[in-house]
Amino acid sequence: MQRTIQCPLPADSDLLKTIRVYNKAVQRVLDIGWASKTYHKNRLHKLSYRDLREMYPKLQSSLVQCARDMASDMLKREKFRHKKPLKRPLSGVRYNQRTFTPFLESGKISICTLVGRKKLPLIVPKYFQQYLEGRITSLTLYYNKRRKKIIAYLTIELPDVPVEDLSSFLGVDRGIKRVAVCSNNSFYPTNHILAVKWRYQQLRQELQSKGTRSAKRKLKRISGRERRFMTDRNRKIAKWICNMPYPCIVLENLRGLKQHSKKKKNLPKKVRRQFGNWAYYQLEQFLIERAEKVGKTILFVNPRHTSQRCSRCGYISKTNRPSPPHFFCRECCFKLHADLNAARNLSDFGKALIGRASVNSPNVAVLPLAETIASLSRGVVLATNH
Ligand SMILES: [Zn+2]
Structure with missing residues (x-):
């Protein structure tokens, strides 16, 4: 590496x-x-x-x-x-x-x-x-x-670290209100992040409305400080995720998507503004670096249906999500925190993509499996599940 x-x-x-x-x-x-x-x-x-x-x-x-x-x-x-x-x-x-x-x-x-x-x-x-x-x-x-x-x-x-066997999968859902939610029921604590982001937001608005030269200078300084805070936090999140005992980490492939548009819509305006610009790409980079270092694999899967699928019975419907923070399955009445449900779905998708043990539901790996396995040695995999 x-x-x-x-x-x-x-x-x-x-x-x-x-x-x-x-x-x-x-x-x-x-x-x-x-x-x-x-x-x-x-x-x-x-x-x-x-x-x-x-x-x-x-x-x-x-x-x-x-x-x-x-x-x-x-x-x-x-x-x-x-x-x-x-x-x-x-x-x-x-x-x-x-x-x-x-x-x-x-x-x-x-x-x-x-x-x-x-x-x-x-x-x-x-x-x-x-x-x-x-x-x-x-x-x-x-x-x-x-x-x-x-x-x-x-x-x-540096010498390559041998890649661990893909025996278990950790799905990680990255959201706006919750930066990272893992399929093993872990939530990255975001209260502090939200508070800091909120404070910067307020300060920025204040300075922007002032518009004087010194205000502009201060604005610049603040943006640097905010960016460094974000970088530091992203490093911590990447470390937190990679320290969990799972050899494969499954993420949504958000590249090429228009900055999360599907997820933003469901949230109140206040939250959207607060968290709309979290540096997801940077988090990805840090995760990849960290995974390389410890021999883990990062698997990117197609984000389709992650929030609409029931992680217990596999039923997919838009009506499965009556109010944003909760997921409710119309088929089996399963109730769960929506982000956690999404994370569990990601873990399932990853497992299906690699293992192909249960390829019965339509939203599971079809073709790129051969390529996926071939590129596994590199540690990072970009794959689609349809
Ligand atoms: Zn269900």
């Missing part, structure tokens, strides 16, 4: 100059490649190498090669979009293994610049220190204007 760690570097003027020249070189290769419709590294090399060496004599040969590789990747990405890619003077630059050497024990990194190799202090934040035993494969540098610092992104290759 791969992890990227972020470490701040001082805004060294030689390094900044290098970034500028590097970006110019990338742009030059982009121009040449775009004009001649050449995207391949080797062919781009033939077309541009001598040219670049003459134009930027101080840029080391290995950095010229890095720039050419970066341009090639950008061209390949953009070639079907009919828009020539642009490189800004201070946008991110990629270094390969030949152009930098990390000395993590002594907290230093040696980087190629226009004036030769330079050793700079590298501070690895505490959280990232757990990854340091891995092999560092690449480095990307970005200049952060606001912090006046260069940020180093180090990609680290």
Whole structure:
């Protein structure tokens, strides 16, 4: 598995100059490649190498090669979009293994610049220190204007954790009022989250109606604070979910759906506003990362019928949900918290998708099973159940 760690570097003027020249070189290769419709590294090399060496004599040969590789990747990405890619003077630059050497024990990194190799202090934040035993494969540098610092992104290759056998399934329903409800009857406590979100909401409204310049500044600061709170909470939720003794975690595949539209409708306006913008995508990312780390599998299933199906008898009907917080089955009179019912459905869907033991009801795995199993080794599975 791969992890990227972020470490701040001082805004060294030689390094900044290098970034500028590097970006110019990338742009030059982009121009040449775009004009001649050449995207391949080797062919781009033939077309541009001598040219670049003459134009930027101080840029080391290995950095010229890095720039050419970066341009090639950008061209390949953009070639079907009919828009020539642009490189800004201070946008991110990629270094390969030949152009930098990390000395993590002594907290230093040696980087190629226009004036030769330079050793700079590298501070690895505490959280990232757990990854340091891995092999560092690449480095990307970005200049952060606001912090006046260069940020180093180090990609680290870590050994894969073996994936556990899929013996039991934990369905997790992500909702607006309840961030995460699990099929084993666990609810993530949301009172505090709601209170904090509500406070930020109030503050934001207040400042927006004021509209002065200082209010705008404060607004910006608050948004950063709110975002960090959300990130922290999402990490905690991911940890909370992955710590439960289930090797497979089943989630609704919400990608491509219009931000949860089906669920929002049923809720009072106040709640919708409060929780409408929870960072679900981020939570997904954290869950995937965490699962990879501990050898669990995340299974994404089609969200169809999760809230309308009875988790006891399997009966599906829109009328099964008379009032939002409660689920009530018209067929077998089963009553349950609606989110918990949805979570149990997800667990069922996951089980059916993998085991195919009971494929009697229509909302269960049909085809992508072979692909599902094949991709299991990767830990994360995207699957549809119809
Ligand atoms: Zn029922």
